[in-house]
Amino acid sequence: MRTPSHPATDSLQLAGIFHALSDPARLSIVTGLAEVEEQCCSDLDVPLSKSTLSHHLKVLREAGVTTTRVEGTRRLMSLRRNDLDLRFPGLLDAVLAAATREPADAH
Numbered sequence: 001m002r003t004p005s006h007p008a009t010d011s012l013q014l015a016g017i018f019h020a021l022s023d024p025a026r027l028s029i030v031t032g033l034a035e036v037e038e039q040c041c042s043d044l045d046v047p048l049s050k051s052t053l054s055h056h057l058k059v060l061r062e063a064g065v066t067t068t069r070v071e072g073t074r075r076l077m078s079l080r081r082n083d084l085d086l087r088f089p090g091l092l093d094a095v096l097a098a099a100t101r102e103p104a105d106a107h
Contacts, residue, residue, distance in 0.1 A: 004070070006080075
């Protein structure tokens with residue numbers, strides 16, 4: 001299994017992060033990951049096909065929002081909270097706060 005690549009902290013771009021967070025499915029994934037330290041992709045509670053979920057996870061990882069760790073045949077994801085806070089202080093907290101205030105049917 002290939003090891004996923006992740007952008008360096010100093011190369012994270014605000015536009016890329018906003019793009020990754022602009023999709024309701026990806027925002028839902030991020031809010032779910034904010035509640036746990038790490039989660040296997042198969043345990044994510046999102047109503048998407050495997051290929052669509054894989055695409056969304058790749059967008060989040062390549063933007064630098066999440067990190068993926070390979071453990072055997074499992075891929076464990078977590079938010080890059082420390083890296084995001086270092087590069088863009090308060091951004092992730094603001095996004096998560098706004099996402100939890102937004103009505104579910106607004107998506």
